[in-house]
Amino acid sequence: MKWTKKDLIGLENLTxxxxxxxxxxxxxxxxxxxxxxxxxxxxxGITIANLFFEPSTRxxxxxxxxxxxxxxDTLSITVSASSVVKGxxxxxxxxxxxxxxxxxxVIRHSYAGAPVLLAEAxxxxxxxxxxxxxxxxxxxxxxxxxxxxxxxxxxxGLNVLIVGDIKHxxxxxxxxxxxxxxxxxxxxxxxxxxxxxxxxxxxxxFTSLDEAISSAKWDVVMALRIQKERQEDGxxxxxxxxxxxxxxxxxxLKQLPKKTIIMHPGPVNRGVxxxxxxxxxxxxxxxxxVTNGVAVRMAVLYLISSVLRKG
Ligand code: CP
Numbered sequence: 001m002k003w004t005k006k007d008l009i010g011l012e013n014l015t016x017x018x019x020x021x022x023x024x025x026x027x028x029x030x031x032x033x034x035x036x037x038x039x040x041x042x043x044x045g046i047t048i049a050n051l052f053f054e055p056s057t058r059x060x061x062x063x064x065x066x067x068x069x070x071x072x073d074t075l076s077i078t079v080s081a082s083s084v085v086k087g088x089x090x091x092x093x094x095x096x097x098x099x100x101x102x103x104x105x106v107i108r109h110s111y112a113g114a115p116v117l118l119a120e121a122x123x124x125x126x127x128x129x130x131x132x133x134x135x136x137x138x139x140x141x142x143x144x145x146x147x148x149x150x151x152x153x154x155x156x157g158l159n160v161l162i163v164g165d166i167k168h169x170x171x172x173x174x175x176x177x178x179x180x181x182x183x184x185x186x187x188x189x190x191x192x193x194x195x196x197x198x199x200x201x202x203x204x205x206f207t208s209l210d211e212a213i214s215s216a217k218w219d220v221v222m223a224l225r226i227q228k229e230r231q232e233d234g235x236x237x238x239x240x241x242x243x244x245x246x247x248x249x250x251x252x253l254k255q256l257p258k259k260t261i262i263m264h265p266g267p268v269n270r271g272v273x274x275x276x277x278x279x280x281x282x283x284x285x286x287x288x289x290v291t292n293g294v295a296v297r298m299a300v301l302y303l304i305s306s307v308l309r310k311g
Pocket of ligand 1: 056057058059131140265266
């Protein structure tokens, strides 16, 4: 299996073989990250710009680390201190980065479709989607799948329940697309106001968490952040009420099989999606997900660079 794409826009358009190639490549980089000197010369000569139009801790830090571990030249543009605030368009900004001989742009943007717009407009430049609006967050789902693979041995056939703000979640969409390629049983659970209309085409949906929990032997329960920045008012009564009805607490954890792991892409709203006891329990693999993010992003940048180098 050979990687042939210069961009990573989402998991919807990847095959299961392409996803496995990224995960296998990430696995080989984990052995690099476990060495005393966590650096290889693989991307020497490649220049990568990180362009984050929305806040980020995990994704931005792990892309930056992935780039440094691979010996790429990197720059991170602070959008609020860039010429974007003077009115420069996204396309002009990235064209200027290309003129500065950047090879790859890692972009997070509130506009769903920003990465694909750039990918189509710019030949010989790699575009990596680090989260676009409510569309996709492919590297998050890839690191989630790598974490599942570590724990369960394979992804095929896993039972995965995604709980929370499905409507606004690019993490949910990328996971649903990715997991469905491996014939996983994916369920989603949220108040009906936080379930997108088209969801029943993609996953079995529940509005009662207790019903969802008892409906299958879930391997994974993935809680999603309530995205206060994308909420219209009145989608649920209050955060306290949300936690009572949809929060994963110790009682609900006890209803789940002993093998069930708890995942969350972060940042966690403690006491909302997860009680602090659950977030800090041995069943939660949230920090393992973060660790795996560096290897997954190294894999994506390595594969894309190999296509760009061939021209
Ligand atoms: N999971 C995730 O995307 O976190 P950040 O917003 O901190 O990057």
